[in-house]
Amino acid sequence: MDTRDRIVRSAARLFLTRSYRSVGIADLCTAADVRKGSFYHYFPSKTDLAKAVVDLHAEQLRRRLDDARTDDPAATLLAVADAVGEIHDGFERRFGRVVGCPFGNLAAELSTTDDELRAHVAGVFAGWETTMARACHDAADRGVLRTDVDPDGLAHMILAQIQGLILLAKVSDAPSAGIAPGLRALITATLREGAPT
Amino acid sequence: MDTRDRIVRSAARLFLTRSYRSVGIADLCTAADVRKGSFYHYFPSKTDLAKAVVDLHAEQLRRRLDDARTDDPAATLLAVADAVGEIHDGFERRFGRVVGCPFGNLAAELSTTDDELRAHVAGVFAGWETTMARACHDAADRGVLRTDVDPDGLAHMILAQIQGLILLAKVSDAPSAGIAPGLRALITATLREGAPT
Numbered sequence: 001m002d003t004r005d006r007i008v009r010s011a012a013r014l015f016l017t018r019s020y021r022s023v024g025i026a027d028l029c030t031a032a033d034v035r036k037g038s039f040y041h042y043f044p045s046k047t048d049l050a051k052a053v054v055d056l057h058a059e060q061l062r063r064r065l066d067d068a069r070t071d072d073p074a075a076t077l078l079a080v081a082d083a084v085g086e087i088h089d090g091f092e093r094r095f096g097r098v099v100g101c102p103f104g105n106l107a108a109e110l111s112t113t114d115d116e117l118r119a120h121v122a123g124v125f126a127g128w129e130t131t132m133a134r135a136c137h138d139a140a141d142r143g144v145l146r147t148d149v150d151p152d153g154l155a156h157m158i159l160a161q162i163q164g165l166i167l168l169a170k171v172s173d174a175p176s177a178g179i180a181p182g183l184r185a186l187i188t189a190t191l192r193e194g195a196p197t
Numbered sequence: 198m199d200t201r202d203r204i205v206r207s208a209a210r211l212f213l214t215r216s217y218r219s220v221g222i223a224d225l226c227t228a229a230d231v232r233k234g235s236f237y238h239y240f241p242s243k244t245d246l247a248k249a250v251v252d253l254h255a256e257q258l259r260r261r262l263d264d265a266r267t268d269d270p271a272a273t274l275l276a277v278a279d280a281v282g283e284i285h286d287g288f289e290r291r292f293g294r295v296v297g298c299p300f301g302n303l304a305a306e307l308s309t310t311d312d313e314l315r316a317h318v319a320g321v322f323a324g325w326e327t328t329m330a331r332a333c334h335d336a337a338d339r340g341v342l343r344t345d346v347d348p349d350g351l352a353h354m355i356l357a358q359i360q361g362l363i364l365l366a367k368v369s370d371a372p373s374a375g376i377a378p379g380l381r382a383l384i385t386a387t388l389r390e391g392a393p394t
Binding site for chain 1: 214215216218219294296297300301302304305306307308309310315318319322323343345346347350353354356357358359360361362364365367368369370379382383385386387390
């Protein structure tokens with residue numbers, strides 16, 4: 001792994017398990033085993049590093065969402081629920097607890113104080129919502145959504161539910177195992193009765 | 198307003214519009230116009246202050262939830278949606294933007310680094326969920342919920358949706374006006390068709 005990658009991966013871990021502001025440049029350099037000069041060569045500011053961390057997580061999410069796609073739109077939506085659950089099961093195995101969504105954590109902590117980073121994270125959420133909206137429109141077109149459910153509204157609702165369930169699990173120190181079933185319950189409630197689940 | 202109240206109210210404003218860690222003791226003393234010695238007399242630690250800020254917001258929320266109670270359980274659930282929307286309309290008027298949920302912000306930023314504060318915030322969420330569950334059980338008992346919707350699951354789902362919608366509005370710098378309709382859409386989707394809304 002090259003130096004830049006090592007910095008980004010160490011930072012991703014520290015931001016997730018602590019918070020953005022609680023991690024100083026000295027902590028980041030120690031964790032990545034680099035000198036300050038080298039750190040600033042790759043990342044002139046902590047915001048630049050945070051954006052690279054967001055991009056790393058966004059690429060992993062994109063792959064998960066790609067893997068969730070099937071020909072059956074209801075199954076695709078439920079597979080997204082499972083994929084999100086698996087991501088947090090993985091964090092729980094690595095870190096011993098639910099640590100929050102990498103995007104949601106930064107969104108909550110920094111939206112009001114770092115507009116460049118806020119916009120960067122908002123871009124990831126917008127892309128995620130577009131992917132969900134595509135699946136919701138597919139589901140509506142194939143007649144598996146309740147007719148009173150708006151596909152774009154549902155995409156936003158699912159994304160909000162993902163963020164809310166993860167946050168509640170984090171603050172309650174609850175197992176990650178509740179996240180996927182919670183999401184499935186929301187999605188199932190919007191499907192027509194008798195639709196295959 | 199006495200000194201303690203002044204410190205708590207200034208801190209509430211600073212934590213909401215910035216973040217917990219971005220606000221130092223010196224900032225808090227300046228905003229409340231108190232000396233450090235006086236500050237530490239009332240709040241031996243920043244965690245103690247944060248807990249008092251949480252209690253202030255929790256008392257305001259409790260009053261809002263009390264006001265939302267009616268004899269009609271579906272109307273009560275929808276009134277909670279409107280009450281949450283109004284709280285964030287109020288923040289938007291005061292601060293010029295959606296600033297996030299006072300509880301959710303602290304939950305996201307501090308759950309992994311301050312277990313005492315995490316547990317305190319988790320207690321507020323647990324109380325909130327109990328209030329919602331009471332309304333959801335009332336709705337189920339009166340036959341206005343879809344029969345496939347579990348009342349306790351719905352209470353958790355509504356709380357998660359509240360948190361997620363507020364967080365998405367915060368990161369997207371979107372108007373608070375979208376929060377109440379988003380919540381209403383979730384609640385309406387769980388009511389039986391033909392139930393009074």
